Amino acid sequence: MKHTFSRRTLASLLLVTALVPMLSGCPVVVGAGVVLGASSADDRRTTATQLEDQGIELKAENRIGEKFSGSNVHINVVSFNRQALVTGEVPDAKTKQDIERIVKTVPNVRTVFNEMVVGPTSSLGSRSNDGFITSKVKARLLDSGKVNSNHVKVFTEDGVVFLMGLVKRQEEADSVEVARTTSGVKRVVTIFEHMD
Incomplete structure (x- = not known):
């Protein structure tokens, strides 16, 4: 059975949609010039792990972009507690394996979950x-x-x-x-x- 929205749920959705950009604009300063979002204080990961996750995402996407620039790939890398989830669309199985290998070489990655699919890029x-x-x-x-x-x-x-x-x-x-x-x-x- 699919959920239908109550007024309260719809109001929460609208509130979250409106506030998220503002909240991410309210940084919390953490030592030597490093800045994290306000929600990081309530995160179960250590601050160091949160920073590592951000670094994993940036480094992986940059490395993938360098190798597959202009090609027909659409890739997302999401990291949580140094576990990297890779999603998106690639033209063939070899590209899928190559991208997984690239993500595995990023420093601090513990595990890679390869959820890419072979097919045309999403609209x-x-x-x-x-x-x-x-x-x-x-x-x-x-x-x-x-x-x-x-x-x-x-x-x-x-x-x-x-x-x-x-x-x-x-x-x-x-x-x-x-x-x-x-x-x-x-x-x-x-x-x-x-x-x-």
Whole structure:
């Protein structure tokens, strides 16, 4: 059964959509000029790990861009607790393997989850829809009151929702239920590490 939005959920979604850009603009200074977002204080990862994750994403995407510049690939790299999720579309299996190898060579990467598909690159409309699905899942997590949305990273590719984080088993179950019952979601993939 798919979830229909209540007024409260819709209000939460609109609020999250409106506030996220503003919140990311309110940095918290952490030592020697390094800046992190305000939500980092509530993150279960250490500050160092959060910075490593940002570095992994940037380095991986830069290295992929250098090697496959102008080619027909669309790749996203999302890192949480040094676990790199690679999604997107590539023209063939060799490119898929090459990109996975590139990500594995990035310093501090513990594990690579290769969720790329062989096929044409996604359209701008599809990517916009994925962003909207991600926003809906985040708003519903916030609205549920069962899971701290800062403990779960949500990413969507072609209607498939990926959930990453350091969570308790009940938080995983609650997160999956929220994502699974959100309209537009085709499938849910979990990449969680358990705290219990």
